[in-house]
Amino acid sequence: MFDIQKVRADFPILTQKVYGKPLVYFDNAATSQKPQIVLDAISKYYTEINANIHRGVHKLSQLATDAYEQSREKIRDHINAKEAYEVLFTAGTTHGVNLVANGFASILKPGDEILVSVLEHHSNIVPWQMLCEKTGAILKVIPMNLHGELIMDEYVKLLSEKTKIVTVNHISNALGVVNPIKFMIEKAHEVGAAVFIDGAQAVPHLKPDVRELDCDFYAFSGHKMLGPTGTGVLYGKEEWLEQLPPYQGGGEMIKEVTFEKTTYAGLPHKFEAGTPNIAGGIVLGTAVDYLNSVGFDNIQRYEHELLVYGTEKLLEIDGLKIFGTSKDKTSVISFNLDGVHPYDVGAITDKMGIAVRTGHHCAQPIMNFFGIPGTVRASFAFYNTKEEIDALVASVKKAQLMLA
Numbered sequence: 001m002f003d004i005q006k007v008r009a010d011f012p013i014l015t016q017k018v019y020g021k022p023l024v025y026f027d028n029a030a031t032s033q034k035p036q037i038v039l040d041a042i043s044k045y046y047t048e049i050n051a052n053i054h055r056g057v058h059k060l061s062q063l064a065t066d067a068y069e070q071s072r073e074k075i076r077d078h079i080n081a082k083e084a085y086e087v088l089f090t091a092g093t094t095h096g097v098n099l100v101a102n103g104f105a106s107i108l109k110p111g112d113e114i115l116v117s118v119l120e121h122h123s124n125i126v127p128w129q130m131l132c133e134k135t136g137a138i139l140k141v142i143p144m145n146l147h148g149e150l151i152m153d154e155y156v157k158l159l160s161e162k163t164k165i166v167t168v169n170h171i172s173n174a175l176g177v178v179n180p181i182k183f184m185i186e187k188a189h190e191v192g193a194a195v196f197i198d199g200a201q202a203v204p205h206l207k208p209d210v211r212e213l214d215c216d217f218y219a220f221s222g223h224k225m226l227g228p229t230g231t232g233v234l235y236g237k238e239e240w241l242e243q244l245p246p247y248q249g250g251g252e253m254i255k256e257v258t259f260e261k262t263t264y265a266g267l268p269h270k271f272e273a274g275t276p277n278i279a280g281g282i283v284l285g286t287a288v289d290y291l292n293s294v295g296f297d298n299i300q301r302y303e304h305e306l307l308v309y310g311t312e313k314l315l316e317i318d319g320l321k322i323f324g325t326s327k328d329k330t331s332v333i334s335f336n337l338d339g340v341h342p343y344d345v346g347a348i349t350d351k352m353g354i355a356v357r358t359g360h361h362c363a364q365p366i367m368n369f370f371g372i373p374g375t376v377r378a379s380f381a382f383y384n385t386k387e388e389i390d391a392l393v394a395s396v397k398k399a400q401l402m403l404a
């Protein structure tokens with residue numbers, strides 16, 4: 001059974017007051033809060049087993065290496081990858097996109113095409129533009145409709161034998177819309193294109209099954225799924241990871257180094273140069289355990305209730321418009337008040353202890369599409385409550401009274 005009070009008690013930060021008001025944290029799409037078990041695991045690592053990994057024969061190094069590799073295996077199981085070496089530890093989604101985009105520089109030729117969607121975060125646009133500059137490849141954009149849904153007919157028309165990579169997010173950070181990635185992957189594979197999925201906004205809400213999806217790459221950040229900042233995962237199919245060159249050179253990614261020639265280590269080490277975020281990688285496994293103990297069925301059911309409740313209550317406010325009105329959404333509500341700048345709304349809700357994000361959410365093409373400077377974004381997690389949504393609604397009404 002899902003007991004919201006019990007869940008909230010696991011997150012010490014939620015008892016804080018901000019400007020003397022109880023903290024209402026609705027900026028979960030930017031980063032999630034951390035349960036005590038994750039905080040304890042960080043401290044336990046540094047208190048008991050801190051050592052460098054894959055290097056020492058000494059006991060602590062073995063313990064740290066085992067814990068790190070066990071976490072990799074746990075994540076492999078979580079996302080249903082075939083092999084643990086297809087799971088690369090990264091610093092986050094941005095790192096994962098750059099690693100793959102950089103690798104494709106040795107594969108693409110002038111005139112090859114990369115399809116990206118209009119719904120992307122800048123992290124999943126800019127590295128591909130940089131790749132186009134390097135290779136002469138061409139970036140094409142999958143359009144969306146007014147609900148924030150990608151237009152599948154247009155997508156299919158854009159695909160051709162020139163398409164080498166399709167890159168799309170599983171869930172939009174700015175609108176919360178869930179993209180039909182299974183269909184998109186199938187269609188891309190029909191023309192022989194590889195598919196990169198940016199799962200940053202999906203992993204806090206669902207358990208991606210990379211084999212069922214049949215994606216070629218799937219990247220996500222640990223800090224959005226209760227783990228530490230500076231952690232993340234890039235899943236890649238073995239055949240792709242074998243084909244791509246290393247992203248960075250350094251220690252631990254080599255087989256043999258001489259001044260004449262260096263040979264590279266096998267997977268995953270080829271892509272993990274230097275001392276990684278060892279504590280972070282281990283603790284990401286703890287975060288995954290915690291999420292699974294709450295249960296993704298419970299998380300989805302409860303967050304959907306919050307989404308429906310929040311949408312209804314906010315829409316009762318005259319002059320409030322929600323962006324992202326697809327039926328298939330996670331618990332993100334992006335909105336604006338008529339005639340009011342989103343930043344001003346955010347400044348007022350902040351003074352009432354409510355944390356929302358305002359602005360373009362690192363997704364300027366979406367804002368350009370709607371012809372707005374930005375939105376107010378309230379993103380709910382499974383530790384939020386309807387009472388907190390009531391507080392948000394009251395603060396938005398107050399902002400309207402003061403500003404409109």
Ligand code: C6P
Nearest residue numbers: 029030092093094121123173200221362
């Ligand atoms: N979105 C948000 O407030 P990093 O910074 O590497 O952990 O994640 C980048 C990223 C990539 N893709 C998507 C879909 C994302 O949502 C994000 C991060 C945050 O929406 C911070 S800008």
